[in-house]
Amino acid sequence: MEHITLLIGIVIITALVFDFTNGFHDTANAMATTISTGAMKPKAAVAMSAVLNLVGAFLSVEVAKTISGGIVDESGIRPEVIFAGLVGAIMWNLLTWLVGLPSSSSHALYGGLIGATLFSAGTGAIHADVVMTKVLLPAVAAPLVAGLAALAATRLTYRLARGRDERDTAKGYRSGQIASAALVSLAHGTNDAQKTMGVMTLALITGGVLAPDAGPPFWVIASAGIAIALGTYLGGWRIIRTMGKGLTDISPPQGFSAQTGAATVILASSHLGFGLSTTQVCSGAIMGSGLGRKGGVVRWSTATRMFVAWGLTLPAAGLVGGLSALLAGQGTWGVTAVALAAIAASAWIWVRSRHEKVDHSNVNDVNSADSGDGAGGAATPADTGVLADAVLSVSPPPTEAALAASGEGIPAPRQESSRRPDQQPTTV
DSSP states (O other), X not given: OHHHHHHHHHHHHHHHHHHHHHHHHHHHHXXXXXXXXXXXXXXXXXXXXXXXXXXXXXXXOHHHXXXXXXSBOGGGOOHHHHHHHHHHHHHHHHXXXXXXXXXXXXXXXXXXXXXXXXXXXXXXXXXXXXXXIIIIHHHHHHHHHHHXXXXXXXXXXXXXXXXXXXXXXXXXXXXXXXXXXXXXXXXXXXXXXXXXXXXXXXXHXXXXXXXXXXXXXXXXXXXXXXXXXXXXXXXXXXXXXXXXXXXXXXXXXXXXXXXXXXXXXXXXXXXXXXXXXXXHXXXXXXXXXXXXXXXXXXXXXXXXXXXXXHHHHHHHHHHHHHHHHHHHTTOHHHHHHHHHHHHHHHHHHHHHHTXXXXXXTTTTOHHHHSSXXXXXXXXXXXXXXXXXXXXXXXXXXXXXHHHHHHTOOOXXXXXXXXXXXXXXXXXX
């Protein structure tokens, strides 16, 4: 029992670490457009988002119940399996943050848990019907719904403001952006913070601390909310830069429309218990706002790379989680080995991220972001390994302006793609 108690403690700490990475990985969902249009200063934006994520964590537990008693059979897995799944999710979060890709923390968590359960308990311990109806279908439908909502809202917004000087309406739209960003942050807390609550509750159930089908205790809700709020406050500046500048050129009316559409979809899904990806919803809304503006464009090359990364998330996190489960299943030494390997990998990623720092002072500086490898100078394919190579292959390419600013010539393969019409800035 003492071993189980210690192991549950390790699982809970690991879950909170994942929640923390979820916070700084997904800050861009709420604040990328607000920061890129200048509606709020970067530090003020992430501080507001952090507070509202914390508040949102206390508003609902429906998604937490989906995680703790829906995706996998809690009677068929052990705490070390949950630990292994969390390791897979954390590694994918950190790797995609390193290269500045807005992948789904939610799907990383699902993939890690499913992979670890599959490798340790077989397919019978996975509730395929729940995975299909509450994970996979929302993953496809939610970005489309958010994109269509943002497209319609953007067109309506510009129609209502027809004939008005853009400078006269910009201030009002920026105020609307602040309000809509606050709503997205609140919605993010009601959805993503609950996923960690669900994992912690699942660990307590498998360890015999809580009865089956129990809801998350108050201390679980509070700790998960605090962890995601702290991560949000640090700000995932690399991903904020990609979402704010890489998909389309956002004006205040577009930012307001995108955030409002995304918040509506996220809040509705939280009420229904759908554990969708807030990253995919917000990205879909941003693309919809780009299409909704007359003369606006979406940089489909960047969007396609994001789609590929989304497709890699579940299997990649699942593979890492599954291999970690095999090792952790060997006993105490296996759990220790997985923990040490995860710590070493995390430290390496952090060191690599220091090679070109991205923070609130240069988050809107696209030139320094996309020079070289398109990932903030974080890594190169030569020294990152197979999994990182796959991620780097879908990271945004450097812009022509970035290459010119760095003093490098434009390589032949990049020259053609950087001059396509959908890569050019759009003006009203």
